[in-house]
Amino acid sequence: MPSRRAAMIDLRSDTVTQPSAEMRRAMESAAVGDDQFGEDPSVNRLQELVAGLLGKEAALFVPTGHMANQLALKLFTRPGDDVVVGRESHAVWHETGAAGANAGVQFTEVGGGGLFTADELVAAIKPRGHLVFPPTTLVEVENTHNRGGGLVFAADELERIGAAAREHGLASYLDGARLFNAAVARGDDPAALAAPFDLVAISLSKGLGAPVGSVLAGRAADIAALVRYRRMLGGAMRQAGVIAAAGIVAVERNVPRLADDHANARLVAETLSGSPHVLLDLDRVETNIVVLHLADGAPDAAAVVAAARERGVLVLPFGPRTIRAVTHLDVDRDACGEGADALVDAIASLAR
Numbered sequence: 001m002p003s004r005r006a007a008m009i010d011l012r013s014d015t016v017t018q019p020s021a022e023m024r025r026a027m028e029s030a031a032v033g034d035d036q037f038g039e040d041p042s043v044n045r046l047q048e049l050v051a052g053l054l055g056k057e058a059a060l061f062v063p064t065g066h067m068a069n070q071l072a073l074k075l076f077t078r079p080g081d082d083v084v085v086g087r088e089s090h091a092v093w094h095e096t097g098a099a100g101a102n103a104g105v106q107f108t109e110v111g112g113g114g115l116f117t118a119d120e121l122v123a124a125i126k127p128r129g130h131l132v133f134p135p136t137t138l139v140e141v142e143n144t145h146n147r148g149g150g151l152v153f154a155a156d157e158l159e160r161i162g163a164a165a166r167e168h169g170l171a172s173y174l175d176g177a178r179l180f181n182a183a184v185a186r187g188d189d190p191a192a193l194a195a196p197f198d199l200v201a202i203s204l205s206k207g208l209g210a211p212v213g214s215v216l217a218g219r220a221a222d223i224a225a226l227v228r229y230r231r232m233l234g235g236a237m238r239q240a241g242v243i244a245a246a247g248i249v250a251v252e253r254n255v256p257r258l259a260d261d262h263a264n265a266r267l268v269a270e271t272l273s274g275s276p277h278v279l280l281d282l283d284r285v286e287t288n289i290v291v292l293h294l295a296d297g298a299p300d301a302a303a304v305v306a307a308a309r310e311r312g313v314l315v316l317p318f319g320p321r322t323i324r325a326v327t328h329l330d331v332d333r334d335a336c337g338e339g340a341d342a343l344v345d346a347i348a349s350l351a352r
């Protein structure tokens with residue numbers, strides 16, 4: 001049997017990170033108040049910090065990125081509306097059908113691999129007031145794109161998408177759960193990436209390493225309206241400064257180091273692409289996510305995941321023949337190298 005390490009190398013997701021000692025200290029000493037009265041100083045500080053970083057008037061702390069996405073739909077759409085998104089969006093695949101259940105919208109997927117252009121958006125827009133069409137009222141961009149393998153939108157395409165949305169009277173929303181990964185990967189200012197959009201969400205609990213939370217940022221009037229919808233969905237909290245304090249540390253400390261995760265993902269991808277049983281386009285590995293496809297003759301994803309686990313490495317099955325590995329601050333470069341080698345070995349051991 002392959003030897004199992006003392007600690008598993010967990011590459012399933014960047015959500016598995018443990019709060020750092022500094023975060024735990026910040027949580028312990030956080031000043032708190034009742035956030036539903038707007039009186040939690042730590043929540044208020046986090047909101048101001050993120051609004052400033054994203055160049056927006058105001059921000060709102062919410063429990064999850066999933067809720068942030070639901071709130072954006074509530075704010076900008078009516079039941080029966082059409083929302084344009086990239087293919088295999090989080091909104092379509094990973095939110096348990098919430099958009100249909102909560103906001104009552106339908107999605108139109110455009111583009112390829114998660115990315116799309118302003119022209120593809122415009123071609124998909126169904127006008128308001130048409131006899132039979134559902135009106136397109138919102139465009140949602142996911143940057144970086146999770147199922148696409150951490151793909152990054154070019155800043156100028158985001159500007160064109162935002163301009164096209166304004167021209168056609170659509171609201172625009174950026175699901176930027178990993179927006180800071182996109183900014184670090186391309187050397188862009190996060191505020192510039194957020195500027196074309198009416199509303200933006202970032203996650204604190206992915207690569208930034210906080211235990212809980214996402215933040216929405218946008219116009220003050222929109223954020224004020226979102227306070228009601230957040231309560232409607234059950235996301236209004238009380239002394240939430242205890243978790244916001246960890247979010248502040250995450251935003252202040254952990255943005256530049258995302259470059260390490262990207263370099264480690266590159267190492268993982270290069271190692272995997274050396275396997276004859278793996279199909280992987282290295283040009284598409286730009287951030288901390290590696291999505292690999294299993295070649296003919298290789299076992300299926302479930303068998304590979306199980307064999308990798310035997311070798312002390314955890315990865316996620318993403319489809320019958322697709323596996324995702326994600327680098328993050330709790331897996332250092334040596335462990336990433338070891339994990340990739342073990343994954344290659346796991347695949348080879350079962351291939352015909």
Ligand SMILES: *Cc1c(COP(=O)(O)O)cnc(C)c1O
Pocket residue numbers: 063064065066067069090142144145146175177178203205206213214
């Ligand atoms: C993880 C993720 C979310 C949801 O965040 P949770 O905090 O897990 O609910 C939304 N969008 C994208 C692109 C994500 O990767």
